[in-house]
Amino acid sequence: MRLTADTSGTNWTQNQMYMTVVSYGLYAYLESTPPAQLYFSRWAAEKKVTFTNGSLGSIVLPAARYIQFLRFESDGHLRLYEWSENIREEWTMVSDVMKMFLDDCCFPTACGEYGINPETVQYNSSAYIKVQLSSSPTNKKVGLSKKTNKKVILGATFAGIATVVLATIAVTLYYVQRRRWNQDIDGDFNFDQLPGMPMRFSYEKLRLCTEDFGKTLGEGGFGSVFQGKLDGETVAVKRLESAMQGKKEFLAEVETIGRIEFINLVRLIGFCAEKSHRLLVYEYMPRGSLDRWIYCRHNNAPLDWATRYRIILDSAKGLCYLHEECRRKIAHLDIKPQNILLDENFNAKLADFGLSKLIDRDQSRVITVMRGTPGYLAPEWLTSRIAEKVDIYSFGIFIMEIISGSTCIDYSQPVERIQLIYLLRETAKTTCKI
Known part of the structure; x- marks a missing residue:
């Protein structure tokens, strides 16, 4: 066992001096190479040394004249036995080792299989005794119990029937509706x-x-x-x-x-x-959608400026045909690179008319619910009164993406640079100042 001093306001000898306790004595050393002995105290007999609650303690075991062994008894005591050959050859208890340190209630298993019972703690216990009631009340309670059981059985039966009926109705409605969808x-x-x-x-x-x-x-x-x-x-x-x-x-x-x-x-x-x-x-369309070719993250070779210009021009022609040359104006309402498809020679064509809206020639605006892709929606959508010109706003965002190679919304960027249109606006202001 080695004891070393800690550093404090008045003690600066940490790791410089230490004490060692062994079974035959106590040593004090000064940390050096080799360690310098400052003090030594030998005990009269070998002891079992312990360090408990900040104090050193020792237990002296009787000198062994014959064969000895320690036994942990059922009452929690640790007793030392020795073989005796004096009068009768038998094992004799020589010492109750922990008796001088512990009271009877502090020994392990002294209070049953739940372990140590500290003397400072008190426990309250309760006992319940089953008492047989008289025959008359018992019979009455049995009758009530039978009535209660009947109510429980009837309630469970009705609940089960109701559940089956509701499930049948739900399944029937589902298949009727599905049949309508399948028509x-x-x-x-x-x-x-x-x-x-x-x-x-x-x-x-x-x-x-x-x-x-x-x-x-x-x-x-x-x-x-x-x-x-x-x-x-x-x-x-x-x-x-x-x-x-x-x-x-x-x-x-x-x-x-x-x-x-x-x-x-x-x-x-x-x-x-x-x-x-x-x-x-x-x-x-063999080349797929345009978004596979213009964004910086794609693995294809970048498009040259002549090809980008031709793609913008082809898309504008398709949009112009929808707005100006059809019997009824057609608002695409979802112009974006994902809906521009490319053939083998990078000729562009508009696709995906699932959100499109037909507008009569005599109508300047129509009321409709908001539809499209965030980032490409024109401000007019906030009023729900739109014209085919909302496609022009989306087309402008689409052109910005082709030129910059960036998506219209990029959440990996700082807040002020998430939307491409805001970034373009700030760049334009800076350029004008220069």
Whole structure:
């Protein structure tokens, strides 16, 4: 056992002096190499030394004349036994080792299997005795218990029946509603009466041409796009994931782009409206969407300025056709790089008319709910009264992205630089000052 002094306001000898206590004495040393002995006190007999509660203590065990062993008794005492050969050869208790240090209640297991019971703690206990009641009240209680049990059984039975009935009604309503959803969409929109509509395909034919929708080209807000082969021509098949959620988008797509054809608009080849299946078949654009090519994080080679200029010009032509050259004005309402597709030669075409809106020529503005993608929405959306010109605002953001190679919203940037338009505004102010 080694005792070392701590540093304090009056003691600066930490780790310089220490004391060592062994079974035969006490030593004091000065820390050096080798340690210098300052003090030594030998004891008359070997002792068991302990350091408890800041004090040194020692236990003297009787000298062993014969074979000895320590035994932990059932009453918690630790007793020393020795083999005696004087009168009778037997084991004799020589010492109760801890008797002089502990009272009877402080020994382990002295108070049962729950351990030490300190003398300073008092415990209260309670006992409960079951008393047999007289025969008359018992019979009365049994009768009441039987009535109570009947009520419980009846209540549980009615609750079970009610649960089954409600579950049956819910399942019936679900299947009725699902059957309505699965009905052909012709009840809401008769495609056959519209001139110039694209071809209508069966679901099975589109499933086979895409090899069971095996090759995914991309994913959007309302569905996924798959590559397929239809009559020898490579096509892109867009499958709406939810017939109920994408119903309006499907109708808008077929109603707008299904009846028009322009070089800078993606051509809608056909569609499928069979039960709950809603699919659109487009011409295949090998280069994919523009966002794969303009942002700094993409792995493709950067587009040169001539190609970027041509993409902007093609997109503007497509937008101008929708606004000025159709019988009814068409507001796209979701102009962004993800909806600009590129062919093999990087010719651009507008796509995804799921959010588009038809506007009569005599209408300057229409009231509609807000739709589109955050970052591309024009301020007019705050009033819900919009014109087709909201596409021009989105187109301006789109041009900024092509030039800068940055997204319109980047949450990894500081707060004042999150939106690209604010960054452009600050840059313009700085440039004007210079």
